[in-house]
Amino acid sequence: MANGERGVKEKKKDPREEAREILEKAIKEAKEIIEFMKDDAERKAYASVANKLISRIVMDLGKLEKELRERYIRAKYQVIDKIRSMVSEKVRMVIEGKHPTIRYDEALLRYILEATKKIGEEEIYIILNERDRETVSKRLSMIEKTIEEKLKRKVKIIILNEKGDFMGGIIARNKDGTKIFHCTVEGRVEEVMRRLLATLNKRFFKKYIMGWS
Amino acid sequence: MRGVTSEEVVKEEEYDIKKWAKEEAERIKNEAWAYAKRYASEEYIKELARRILREGEEEIDRRIRATRSLFEKNIKAILSIPEKEINELVEEILKEVFMYG
Numbered sequence: 001m002a003n004g005e006r007g008v009k010e011k012k013k014d015p016r017e018e019a020r021e022i023l024e025k026a027i028k029e030a031k032e033i034i035e036f037m038k039d040d041a042e043r044k045a046y047a048s049v050a051n052k053l054i055s056r057i058v059m060d061l062g063k064l065e066k067e068l069r070e071r072y073i074r075a076k077y078q079v080i081d082k083i084r085s086m087v088s089e090k091v092r093m094v095i096e097g098k099h100p101t102i103r104y105d106e107a108l109l110r111y112i113l114e115a116t117k118k119i120g121e122e123e124i125y126i127i128l129n130e131r132d133r134e135t136v137s138k139r140l141s142m143i144e145k146t147i148e149e150k151l152k153r154k155v156k157i158i159i160l161n162e163k164g165d166f167m168g169g170i171i172a173r174n175k176d177g178t179k180i181f182h183c184t185v186e187g188r189v190e191e192v193m194r195r196l197l198a199t200l201n202k203r204f205f206k207k208y209i210m211g212w213s
Numbered sequence: 214m215r216g217v218t219s220e221e222v223v224k225e226e227e228y229d230i231k232k233w234a235k236e237e238a239e240r241i242k243n244e245a246w247a248y249a250k251r252y253a254s255e256e257y258i259k260e261l262a263r264r265i266l267r268e269g270e271e272e273i274d275r276r277i278r279a280t281r282s283l284f285e286k287n288i289k290a291i292l293s294i295p296e297k298e299i300n301e302l303v304e305e306i307l308k309e310v311f312m313y314g
Contacts, residue, residue, distance in 0.1 A: 026237070107311035
């Protein structure tokens with residue numbers, strides 16, 4: 001018991017230690033008072049100028065960003081228009097047989113082959129423009145033979161009298177017109193351009209721009 | 214007259230040092246309040262607001278310059294895409310249009 005009492009007595013804090021703790025606590029509180037008042041002043045000051053700053057951000061920075069974004073989009077469309085016009089020019093070159101690597105007669109054969117695959121019947125009716133009618137008519141048996149070799153089945157190609165009002169390519173259908181396959185050059189250009197525009201940012205412009213995706 | 218025992222001297226000292234610490238703590242806190250009062254003054258808040266406004270405007274100006282410069286660079290870059298690259302893309306489009314490759 002006596003030992004226990006001694007134990008308690010030993011645990012009693014040193015008054016100097018207690019005094020030190022009181023002072024430390026006071027210093028901590030003093031710092032908190034100063035910080036609180038500083039923060040409060042900052043909050044009040046911010047609140048008094050926030051509207052001015054927000055309005056400058058919206059008016060000046062926002063307006064500028066809008067203007068520059070429009071210029072940026074216009075620049076992109078300038079390039080896209082250039083691509084379009086170069087494509088049109090080169091399409092004409094291909095059709096007129098002036099392109100160094102792409103042969104239009106081969107492309108026509110590919111269109112007919114694709115139409116045959118898509119329609120999947122023995123007789124394929126095709127509409128061509130006036131110029132292509134002549135070319136295809138002359139090579140019809142060769143075309144049918146090539147298709148037979150590729151698809152391992154006989155296919156009869158019938159050129160319709162109707163003249164297509166398009167630059168090139170074909171419109172194909174089955175006998176009763178329940179299956180139609182459009183493969184005109186104009187249509188293909190539009191389709192490819194549309195697909196390209198969706199990926200142009202990632203594939204093309206991203207290489208040249210910086211700072212945002 | 215009775216003499217003072219050593220135990221009484223110790224207790225007296227204990228009392229004195231704790232009392233002193235408490236008084237000192239009170240003094241420190243009062244001084245903190247007195248010091249912190251400057252932050253509550255209208256003049257201080259106005260001056261702080263002026264500084265925040267000035268710094269905020271400088272930051273906005275910096276961002277305006279940075280935004281303008283970034284856009285200008287990108288617009289210039291896009292408008293000067295090499296002809297060779299555009300040509301390659303056009304050839305790629307042609308190949309797709311005419312089902313080559």
